[in-house]
Amino acid sequence: MALGQRHLTRRRFAAGLASLVTMAATIARSKAALPTIDTHAHVFHRGLKLAPGRRYAPDYDAPLALYLEQLDRNGMTHGVLVQPSFLGTDNSYLVECLKQAGGRLRAIAVIDPTITADELRALDRAGVVGIRLNLVGQPLPDLGAAEWKALLAEVKTMGWQVEIQRNATDLAVLAPQLLDRGVSVVLDHYALPDPKLGVDDSGFRSVLKLGATRNVWVKISAPYRNGAAGEDLAKAAYPLLRDAYGPDRLLWGSDWPHTQFEASQAYANNRQFLDALIADQSERAQVLASPRPLFRF
Missing domain, CATH: 1.10.287 (Helix Hairpins)
Structure with missing residues (x-):
């Protein structure tokens, strides 16, 4: 050569x-x-107007600055604020916090089904990406009613999600109705199987089947909301949820500031529980990053 x-x-x-x-x-x-996203937290302060008929109201403040501090301390890049039920449909503080966070946060609002399209568009521009139905202790909505049909049509058009907190038996009925409307569905807190039945709950087993739709996500968050054996139930539920949904359809949430469980819970402890729950680092990273497209980060 x-x-x-x-x-x-x-x-x-x-x-x-x-x-x-x-x-x-x-x-x-x-x-x-890769982003690390906390998909479930609440912010509020005692000066806000409380909703009538609320089940609970905190006697302390959980301001935005304190939440952002929790994210920083625990290595989280982004967060999702969920309107707390005790503030009802007044999402003004939620929107204010989104503006202050400069794109680091998204939000899930609580709305009245008669909300106008213009009001929904304003929330969308602010960084709201879905609505929450916290149905614990509440009657189930008639999703076939005209106002719900109109609302869900708008939700579908905007590409929003519908997040539901309810026991697994009712979720197994409600989620398919929402899927029939063409909207994405997020189920709170491991889909809340019956604490007495655990993963043998027939409702939970039905929820597992929804993973095949690829349009349902489950939050692996707040195991303590499922009773004294909540952590053990979470450990039993996670592998079943992973197999049914895949890590890309599972969402981690801190549930900060752990309303009604403040005395026994802290952000760091819940973050550490995730490490124990998902020992495989790459799988855990996938779960923490999977919310990115759903929440428009």
Whole structure:
């Protein structure tokens, strides 16, 4: 081989090696840059107007600054604020917090089904990406009623989600009705199987079947909301949910500030429970990053 050809070959080899190194560095940065998203938290303060007929009202403040501090301390890049039930349908503080957070947060609102399309669009522009139905202790809505049909049509058009908190037996009935309307569905807190029956709850088993739709997500959050054996139930439920839904349809949430469980819960402890629940680091990273498209990060 001529001297010039050898030099050309060496240059090409060096260029190829440099390209591989650059590609590896890009992949490494991409992996390191995966978002870590807390999909369930609440912010409020005692000066806000409380909803009539509320089941509970806190006697302390959980302001935005304190929540952002929790994210920073626990290595979380983004968060999702969920309108607490005791504030009803007044989402003004929620929207104010979204503006202050500069794109780091998204939100799930609580709304009246008679809300106008213009009001929904304003929430959408602010960073709201769905509505919540907290149906604990509440009558089930008639999703076939005209006002609900109109609302769900708007939700579908905007690409929002409908988040539901209810026991697994009722979720197994409600979720298919929402899916029939073409909307994405998120089920709170491991889908709340019956604490006495655990993963043998027939409603929970029906919820597992919804994973095949690929349009339902489940929050692996707040195991303590399922009774004294909540953590054990979560450990039994997680592998079943993972197999039925896949890690990309499971969402972690801190449930900060753990309303009604403040004395026994803390953000760091719930984050550590996730590490114990999902021992595989890559799987855990996938769960923490999976909310990105759903919540428009």
